[in-house]
Amino acid sequence: xxxxxxxxxxxxxxxCPLEKALSLLGGRWKIRIICALYVDGTQRYNDILKKTxxxxxxxxxxxxxxLEADGIIIRKQYLxxxxxxxxxxxxxxxALWPILHRLAxxxxxxxxxxxDNESEERCNE
Numbered sequence: 001x002x003x004x005x006x007x008x009x010x011x012x013x014x015x016c017p018l019e020k021a022l023s024l025l026g027g028r029w030k031i032r033i034i035c036a037l038y039v040d041g042t043q044r045y046n047d048i049l050k051k052t053x054x055x056x057x058x059x060x061x062x063x064x065x066x067l068e069a070d071g072i073i074i075r076k077q078y079l080x081x082x083x084x085x086x087x088x089x090x091x092x093x094x095a096l097w098p099i100l101h102r103l104a105x106x107x108x109x110x111x112x113x114x115x116d117n118e119s120e121e122r123c124n125e
Contacts, residue, residue: 031100
């Protein structure tokens with residue numbers, strides 16, 4: 001029996017992992033949410049709301065639910081009065097940071113130096 005060479009997925013196919021990744025991160029707000037959680041760590045809903053700019057409550061809630069369903073963030077609810085909910089990045093979400101950092105350098109035409117601190121400063125602007 002002949003060994004067939006490994007068939008790699010074409011970046012243009014329906015099964016393209018890049019297309020899946022971009023659909024998970026798509027939209028204006030998810031990157032901002034990920035950036036806020038990476039730079040400042042675990043945060044409550046209103047803190048994220050303030051740091052993401054002019055996002056609506058409905059859009060923030062929807063984006064957080066999608067990011068949680070995709071395994072990028074963790075939502076932790078405390079049984080307290082008043083109720084408290086905190087959001088943080090999962091390990092899978094933390095693994096996005098170097099990718100997003102390199103993408104930011106690519107978008108600006110800068111060379112990537114392997115350091116994360118410059119993109120953190122950009123996220124805080």
